[in-house]
Every structure is written in structure tokens, then in C-alpha cells.
Amino acid sequence: MKHQYRLKLFDFLSCLSDILDWISPMLNDHHKQVALIALRIADALDLPIVQQNEIVCAGILHDIGAISLAERMETLKFEYTTGQTHAEIGYHLIKIFEPMRKAAELIRFHHVFWDQGQGRIHKGMQVPIGSRILELADRVALLIDRKKVVLSQTDGIKARIAEASGSMFEPQLVDAFMVLAEKEYFWLDIVSPLINRQFKGNVRLDTIYLNKAELLSFASLIRRMIDFRSPFTATHSSGVSATAEHIGKLASMDENECFELKVAGYLHDLGKLAIPTEILEKSGKLTDDEFNQMRAHTFYTFRALEAIEDLTMINQYGSYHHERLDGSGYPFKLERRQLPLGSRVLAVADIFTGLTENRPYRKGMSNEQTILILCKMAENNKLDKEIVELVKKHHEEINQVRIKAQENSRIEYQVFLENIG
Numbered sequence: 001m002k003h004q005y006r007l008k009l010f011d012f013l014s015c016l017s018d019i020l021d022w023i024s025p026m027l028n029d030h031h032k033q034v035a036l037i038a039l040r041i042a043d044a045l046d047l048p049i050v051q052q053n054e055i056v057c058a059g060i061l062h063d064i065g066a067i068s069l070a071e072r073m074e075t076l077k078f079e080y081t082t083g084q085t086h087a088e089i090g091y092h093l094i095k096i097f098e099p100m101r102k103a104a105e106l107i108r109f110h111h112v113f114w115d116q117g118q119g120r121i122h123k124g125m126q127v128p129i130g131s132r133i134l135e136l137a138d139r140v141a142l143l144i145d146r147k148k149v150v151l152s153q154t155d156g157i158k159a160r161i162a163e164a165s166g167s168m169f170e171p172q173l174v175d176a177f178m179v180l181a182e183k184e185y186f187w188l189d190i191v192s193p194l195i196n197r198q199f200k201g202n203v204r205l206d207t208i209y210l211n212k213a214e215l216l217s218f219a220s221l222i223r224r225m226i227d228f229r230s231p232f233t234a235t236h237s238s239g240v241s242a243t244a245e246h247i248g249k250l251a252s253m254d255e256n257e258c259f260e261l262k263v264a265g266y267l268h269d270l271g272k273l274a275i276p277t278e279i280l281e282k283s284g285k286l287t288d289d290e291f292n293q294m295r296a297h298t299f300y301t302f303r304a305l306e307a308i309e310d311l312t313m314i315n316q317y318g319s320y321h322h323e324r325l326d327g328s329g330y331p332f333k334l335e336r337r338q339l340p341l342g343s344r345v346l347a348v349a350d351i352f353t354g355l356t357e358n359r360p361y362r363k364g365m366s367n368e369q370t371i372l373i374l375c376k377m378a379e380n381n382k383l384d385k386e387i388v389e390l391v392k393k394h395h396e397e398i399n400q401v402r403i404k405a406q407e408n409s410r411i412e413y414q415v416f417l418e419n420i421g
């Protein structure tokens, strides 16, 4: 039985940032660009390596709290001043995972202006230098016009930054930036498709080892990032997780497998981070394009979790939840023999939860109706018959477990909403 999970934190964060930026081609690599610019400035200032690492971790997720596509696009404006909300949301999402605590604090203040030194303190709290570096890096990144040759733009960008020195940006940071900005490589790396490589040699984030409780707290962090984007999904992953774990027990899966089902339930919709909330929350029918965008989510989940070797099984449980036994699912068109038991359980748990849970615009379906749909799908060789039989037999207790998990998660969501005001 596995007691420890190896997590190469940087590799994973880097995938996560890709997913965040896949939401629009306009945002491609934005998080990585900010992380790299911030790293270069921190290095130029001779900040200790530990601090540089924290700055990179924060940079690579800094806009995680900007939830809709509209909001993400808004953050691309140079004079953007309403950024405190998404910075605060990002902080509250991330702070619960201990190894990211410092990064969360940097994210919290990444839109506080220097304001001739007044910006050292924000709402009675000390603003760390890392936040100010991120603020500058963010603005430099968005001044680059992606359609034009980068080296033809550097003078213009330097002028815009110099103008705002003292008001938006701390002057000593602007000075460090100006020295870097003379060097062509600084700019070429930022827009290079090989940007990933620049972190390899410079970011010394140790591999961390997580015991089961810690892995669960990590998965919870991801769950909150996914679910708390919208009141429509706020408790969904908690419901899927509890349902899958319980069905796993009924199917006599061992303790470790059931634990991994629980974690997989938290992570299964990770790829939805790449889907605009405008689509997630659309009440009418999705257009073909929107539906196809939506269908990509499990692919993204798979590619992100792939970065963590020790999560191979959890990844298969989670990412295959839209595969169907007859090979008609997506994105891999796997068939029954290629789908581990845990994946077949999670597929059923996802549908069971999706149908029975209440949504802001509709009440959940009754158990009876839900079972009818599941049985039909099992008959058509979409879902595993034996698992559906188990659900049919134990639907009441399974539903109680689901309701309880989603109630707890609803309370957690309320507290989160209160925290961010």
C-alpha cells in the first residue's frame, strides 16, 4: 500500500498554468511569462533563492482568482485597478495548501500600486516585495503585442513603465527592469515557445512527499479551484468524490483504491479550468463549438495529472469519466478492457451526482429516475452493468453519502464567499 506520493510541484503548477491560459489564445503562456519576468527581476535584485522560488510559484498561478473569461481579459488592461477581488480570491483558494502558503500571500497583493511608497502597506498588512515584482512583471507581459516582433517594441514598453515608476511601480524594481530590458535575450525568452526550459535550471523547487492526508489537502485545493469558480459547480466534485468512494467500497475495492477514488473525484474536472464560466453557466443549449470546447476538459485533466508520476492510477480513474465501455466516449475512445474498475466506478458516480444534485436553475432528479437512466446506459453498453446494479441496490445510502458531502462543501463555499466579501 502506498503511503507517500511524490509531487514535483513545479511541473504540476506549470501544467496548471497552461490549463488556465488555454481559456483563450490571447492569454497563451501569460502566467508563465509573468513568472519568468518576475524571476529575472528577483534574480537581478539578488533575492534569496527560496524567495525567488516563491515568486515563480505565485507568478505561475497569479490570476487563478479571475474566474470568467471576461475577467481574465479585463486583467490585460494596463491601467487595471479593480484587481483586488481576484487577487483576494486567489489567496483564499490557495492558502489552504501549506507548501503554497507563501505564494498565496504574494498573489494576494499582486495588484497593489506602489503609490509613492504608500503601497508598502495595504489594509494594514505588509505588502511583500514579491507582490510588487509580480505587479511589474504582469504589466510588462501585457504590454507585449503578441502579433508584432518583440524586439521592435522594447523602447515603447520601457517608456510606459518608466512613466509609471513611483506611481504604479516601486522605482528600485523599475531600475532593475531597465537594465534587463537592454538585453535581447530577456525579451526573446518571454515570447519563446521554449519558455518552459528557462525555469528548469533556475527554479529549485524540491520534489515534495505527501502522505495521504496531505495528498487529500492538495487535491482539495484543486477541487476548490475547479468548483468554486461558479455556484453551478460549487459542490459537484465533492459529491462525485464521496459517491465514487462509497461505490468503490460496495464493489469491494481495497482501502487504498477507495482512497484513490476519493482523490480522483476531487480532480476529475480539473480540465474545466480551461473552459470559460460563460460556457459552464450557459442555461440554453450549447453551440457545437461550445460543446466541443467542453468535451476537451477530460483531455486537459489527463495531460495535467500526467505530470505527476505517482498519480497514474488516480489520473486514470479521474480522466476517463467520459469514456464509455463501447468505445463511444472521449477523449481516448477506450473500451471496457482498457478501463480500470475505478474509472468505471467514477463514470457512474459522475452521472449519478450530476443528475441527483440540485443546481441553481433546477432541482435534482429523484433516485428512481436517475436509476432508470443509468440502467438504460448500462444496457447500451455505455456503463458497467455490475456497478449500476450496485447503485440500484444501494441507491438510498449512496445518495445520503452524496448529500452529506455536498452539504459540507456548500458550507465551505459559504465561508469562502464570506472571506472574499
Ligand SMILES: [Fe+2]
Pocket (backbone or CB within 6 Å): 062, 063, 075, 083, 086, 110, 111, 138
Ligand atoms: Fe492579476
Ligand SMILES: [Fe+2]
Pocket (backbone or CB within 6 Å): 030, 034, 062, 063, 075, 138
Ligand atoms: Fe496577469
Ligand SMILES: [Fe+2]
Pocket (backbone or CB within 6 Å): 268, 269, 297, 298, 321, 322
Ligand atoms: Fe466531466
